[in-house]
Amino acid sequence: MPKLIECIPNFSVSEQVDPVVFQGLVDTANAVAGCTLLNTHTDGDHNRCVLTVIGSPDAIEEVAFRLCKKATETIDMTKHVGKHPRMGATDVMPFVPMMDVTTEDCVALSKRVAKRIWEELSVPSFLYEDSAVCPQHRNLADCRRGQFEAMPEKLLQPEWAPDFGERKIHPTAGIVAIGARMPLIAYNVNLDTSDVEIAKKIAKAIRGSSGGFRYCKAIGLLLEERNIAQVSMNMVNYEGTPLYYAFEMIRALAERYGVRILSSELVGMTPAKAMIDCAEYYLKLENFNDKDQVLEYHLIGME
Amino acid sequence: MPKLIECIPNFSVSEQVDPVVFQGLVDTANAVAGCTLLNTHTDGDHNRCVLTVIGSPDAIEEVAFRLCKKATETIDMTKHVGKHPRMGATDVMPFVPMMDVTTEDCVALSKRVAKRIWEELSVPSFLYEDSAVCPQHRNLADCRRGQFEAMPEKLLQPEWAPDFGERKIHPTAGIVAIGARMPLIAYNVNLDTSDVEIAKKIAKAIRGSSGGFRYCKAIGLLLEERNIAQVSMNMVNYEGTPLYYAFEMIRALAERYGVRILSSELVGMTPAKAMIDCAEYYLKLENFNDKDQVLEYHLIGME
Numbered sequence: 001m002p003k004l005i006e007c008i009p010n011f012s013v014s015e016q017v018d019p020v021v022f023q024g025l026v027d028t029a030n031a032v033a034g035c036t037l038l039n040t041h042t043d044g045d046h047n048r049c050v051l052t053v054i055g056s057p058d059a060i061e062e063v064a065f066r067l068c069k070k071a072t073e074t075i076d077m078t079k080h081v082g083k084h085p086r087m088g089a090t091d092v093m094p095f096v097p098m099m100d101v102t103t104e105d106c107v108a109l110s111k112r113v114a115k116r117i118w119e120e121l122s123v124p125s126f127l128y129e130d131s132a133v134c135p136q137h138r139n140l141a142d143c144r145r146g147q148f149e150a151m152p153e154k155l156l157q158p159e160w161a162p163d164f165g166e167r168k169i170h171p172t173a174g175i176v177a178i179g180a181r182m183p184l185i186a187y188n189v190n191l192d193t194s195d196v197e198i199a200k201k202i203a204k205a206i207r208g209s210s211g212g213f214r215y216c217k218a219i220g221l222l223l224e225e226r227n228i229a230q231v232s233m234n235m236v237n238y239e240g241t242p243l244y245y246a247f248e249m250i251r252a253l254a255e256r257y258g259v260r261i262l263s264s265e266l267v268g269m270t271p272a273k274a275m276i277d278c279a280e281y282y283l284k285l286e287n288f289n290d291k292d293q294v295l296e297y298h299l300i301g302m303e
Numbered sequence: 304m305p306k307l308i309e310c311i312p313n314f315s316v317s318e319q320v321d322p323v324v325f326q327g328l329v330d331t332a333n334a335v336a337g338c339t340l341l342n343t344h345t346d347g348d349h350n351r352c353v354l355t356v357i358g359s360p361d362a363i364e365e366v367a368f369r370l371c372k373k374a375t376e377t378i379d380m381t382k383h384v385g386k387h388p389r390m391g392a393t394d395v396m397p398f399v400p401m402m403d404v405t406t407e408d409c410v411a412l413s414k415r416v417a418k419r420i421w422e423e424l425s426v427p428s429f430l431y432e433d434s435a436v437c438p439q440h441r442n443l444a445d446c447r448r449g450q451f452e453a454m455p456e457k458l459l460q461p462e463w464a465p466d467f468g469e470r471k472i473h474p475t476a477g478i479v480a481i482g483a484r485m486p487l488i489a490y491n492v493n494l495d496t497s498d499v500e501i502a503k504k505i506a507k508a509i510r511g512s513s514g515g516f517r518y519c520k521a522i523g524l525l526l527e528e529r530n531i532a533q534v535s536m537n538m539v540n541y542e543g544t545p546l547y548y549a550f551e552m553i554r555a556l557a558e559r560y561g562v563r564i565l566s567s568e569l570v571g572m573t574p575a576k577a578m579i580d581c582a583e584y585y586l587k588l589e590n591f592n593d594k595d596q597v598l599e600y601h602l603i604g605m606e
Contacts, residue, residue, distance in 0.1 A: 004602070038601060054602065098598075098602075183598075190589075243582075243586060244585070244586070247586050261587060263587045263588065263589040264586050264588055264589070265588060265589050265590055265591070266588060266591060266596055268596065269595075269596050269597070269601075270596055270597065270598060271597075271598050271599065272575045272579065272599045272600075275578065275579045275582035275583070275597070276575065276578045276579070276582070278581070278582035278585060279546075279579070279582045279585075280578075282547070282581060282582075282585040283546060283547070283550050283567050284564060284565070284566045284567050285566070285567055285568060285569060286493075286566040286567070286568050287568055288569060292572075293569055293571065293572055293573055294572070294573065294574075294575050294578070295572045295573060295575065296402075296574065296575045296599055296600070297575075297599070298341060299307070299357065299401075
């Protein structure tokens with residue numbers, strides 16, 4: 001099984017607004033051996049793009065630096081306009097452990113990249129999420145509050161010194177948030193009721209912020225077209241809080257209101273392991289080792 | 304997602320008895336671009352080896368032919384001694400759909416290989432399992448009964464004409480069984496009882512041959528060390544009869560005897576999809592498309 005890390009950098013440029021700069025980033029992502037550009041997402045209103053690159057730790061470390069270098073050279077934040085909050089040309093650069101790699105590996109890698117970006121490009125950074133050294137830098141929204149324009153002043157506040165670099169932004173590239181995080185799974189459970197209050201109560205009960213599962217963010221909402229209530233979740237660490245924890249707890253809580261689970265849904269991609277863990281639980285599998293026993297794991301990167 | 308087929312040919316030679324011939328087959332398997340030798344198994348008592356090769360349909364078609372050619376040129380069945388039943392130098396050659404390939408694709412491929420093996424190597428064949436044209440050729444054990452030594456006479460019987468070739472074996476390479484089949488999953492369910500009769504009754508109820516699930520073979524046995532009864536199964540088509548059918552039916556049948564399921568186990572490798580299908584069932588997922596939504600599927604063969 002090869003070691004694989006995913007990097008999903010967000011840049012303050014879009015194909016719609018500046019196709020040449022956007023293409024420069026795509027070309028850079030495609031120019032490093034050992035990694036693959038899996039997906040690009042670009043939004044003209046946000047004037048922002050997201051690249052999904054996957055590959056070996058060494059290749060990811062190199063491509064992350066090169067992408068940040070390219071963005072620093074080609075994007076001028078003093079002229080950037082877009083609806084999405086942003087603080088740098090490379091706005092945020094998360095590293096996600098995918099295969100045979102630990103979060104600790106990704107944390108170490110993120111720090112090496114942040115150091116190099118400061119030393120060679122003079123772009124300072126916050127270490128966020130699992131890489132956070134200062135607890136107040138953990139949450140991306142907190143780091144980014146005030147955006148590019150307010151950063152010069154923000155960096156002078158006691159708790160907002162960059163983790164790498166001096167207390168001033170790069171004049172045109174701003175500042176970047178760099179860190180390791182688990183893959184995020186968007187998971188929704190639909191209830192056999194139109195009473196959105198029930199979904200809201202359940203969401204409050206299961207989310208980590210109000211005493212529920214540590215790695216679960218949840219809200220209750222009404223799907224108006226179908227007139228059913230939904231518990232909409234972001235599972236931010238499916239190993240710590242597996243999908244079936246959420247499903248079984250919602251089932252138990254809904255029962256109190258005489259409500260059944262109608263269905264659930266996964267939005268976007270999910271690691272196979274998040275689903276295999278559910279099969280392992282429901283089938284009561286013993287002595288199961290997914291690394292040895294799941295055939296596809298032997299095929300990844302085989303040729 | 305790339306198209307992937309697995310071929311698991313069995314040859315009447317072992318590394319223990321004839322290392323040079325064995326190595327010739329391994330080298331042949333490694334010499335075709337687009338496929339990979341995943342595993343070799345060789346048994347001196349059986350004087351037999353099994354290669355597991357996976358790759359694109361074109362590469363698998365080519366490597367299957369070349370392996371049969373090599374075996375025909377280097378193995379002399381008139382001198383072969385081994386405990387395992389066998390009828391040819393290439394004894395059996397199954398093709399298993401792995402990814403983005405149908406059973407029908409594998410059936411068509413198996414027939415092309417069988418035709419070429421007859422035309423270029425003068426080795427006749429039975430089409431077995433899903434490729435069977437004559438129902439009496441479907442079961443491999445039936446095809447092989449009498450073994451190499453009795454084949455010349457057997458082929459003269461009305462129902463035992465080869466599906467490709469004339470009614471006589473290749474003088475030194477015998478005859479081969481070729482066909483498509485689904486991957487086989489060895490799956491056991493352990494019961495909270497030492498009464499093996501309960502496991503035997505449940506096994507009889509769930510296996511296809513006695514009226515249960517079409518693609519499930521099952522026996523009841525006692526795990527003596529743990530003193531618990533087990534329903535031991537071969538799931539021969541996990542898409543037709545998913546693992547959770549077996550699990551849920553065993554749970555329902557065991558309840559009648561006041562017995563609970565203790566655990567279950569997967570022996571050896573399993574396709575991720577067999578487990579993902581279980582997660583989909585238990586989580587009541589709606590609108591789930593594994594091809595689009597399982598991240599690892601996008602990584603296989605990526606580089």
